[in-house]
Amino acid sequence: MEKLNKINLFKNRIYNFFFVERFFKKLNIEFPKNIKRWDLIQYIIDSFSFENYLEIGCDDDYCFSKIKIKNKVGVDPYMGGNFRGTSDEFFAQNNKMFDVIFIDGLHHYDQCLKDVENSLNFLNPNGYILLHDCLPRSIAHQAIPRYRGSWNGDVWKVIVNLRTRKNLNTITCKIDMGVGIVKINKNTNLLNLNNNNFKNLKFKDYYENFNQYMNIHEYEEVLKIL
Numbered sequence: 186m187e188k189l190n191k192i193n194l195f196k197n198r199i200y201n202f203f204f205v206e207r208f209f210k211k212l213n214i215e216f217p218k219n220i221k222r223w224d225l226i227q228y229i230i231d232s233f234s235f236e237n238y239l240e241i242g243c244d245d246d247y248c249f250s251k252i253k254i255k256n257k258v259g260v261d262p263y264m265g266g267n268f269r270g271t272s273d274e275f276f277a278q279n280n281k282m283f284d285v286i287f288i289d290g291l292h293h294y295d296q297c298l299k300d301v302e303n304s305l306n307f308l309n310p311n312g313y314i315l316l317h318d319c320l321p322r323s324i325a326h327q328a329i330p331r332y333r334g335s336w337n338g339d340v341w342k343v344i345v346n347l348r349t350r351k352n353l354n355t356i357t358c359k360i361d362m363g364v365g366i367v368k369i370n371k372n373t374n375l376l377n378l379n380n381n382n383f384k385n386l387k388f389k390d391y392y393e394n395f396n397q398y399m400n401i402h403e404y405e406e407v408l409k410i411l
């Protein structure tokens with residue numbers, strides 16, 4: 186992972202306060218302590234006897250090492266996984282198809298959206314795309330540029346974008362900072378928004394429309410929906 190410099194974090198905080206958004210309310214989201222992203226990923230793999238897994242952003246392999254499957258590819262420019270490079274570099278040379286793709290790389294709207302678009306091109310028809318860190322609790326958790334150690338980025342805006350697409354079913358599982366689940370299928374709960382400039386959505390918009398935007402489900406519900 187990139188090194189976080191305290192002076193830069195402070196500068197980013199000031200920048201966000203004066204030039205991006207000021208909003209002080211926080212969401213009180215309770216995530217179950219005993220269910221993590223790898224539990225959901227492994228459940229999907231085992232339920233459908235999937236064989237091919239891709240993880241974008243591996244860090245110290247905390248998740249990647251736990252996944253049991255026939256073939257797995259982990260992409261990270263700095264550490265972990267088994268492909269050294271960015272997700273863009275990986276997709277530019279890739280010709281394999283995957284059943285489950287877990288996107289957990291650069292948590293910025295543009296890059297995360299690009300990772301989803303690229304993943305859709307290499308997803309088997311019955312496969313799933315999962316995205317980590319979809320449910321930030323506060324403006325600091327989602328601020329770009331980043332000014333907090335524990336941070337989710339603005340991945341939530343990608344979920345809002347995908348929720349407006351007719352050919353994708355997108356839900357958010359309320360575990361482990363929020364795991365988005367995307368399947369190529371008719372959208373059964375289409376989100377209609379007047380504003381399609383997703384990148385410019387504010388944390389205030391998310392705070393006020395959180396359930397509608399994110400299509401949130403508890404873990405047990407998700408297991409039934411899959």
Ligand SMILES: C[S@@+](CC[C@H](N)C(=O)[O-])C[C@H]1O[C@@H](n2cnc3c(N)ncnc32)[C@H](O)[C@@H]1O
Binds near residue numbers: 222242247273
């Ligand atoms: C939050 S960590 C991943 C954690 C891991 N998936 C887990 O579940 O434990 C994010 C990782 O994304 C990597 N990363 C940053 N930019 C990336 C990019 N453009 N493509 C792929 N990975 C990237 C970072 O090096 C970092 O290791």
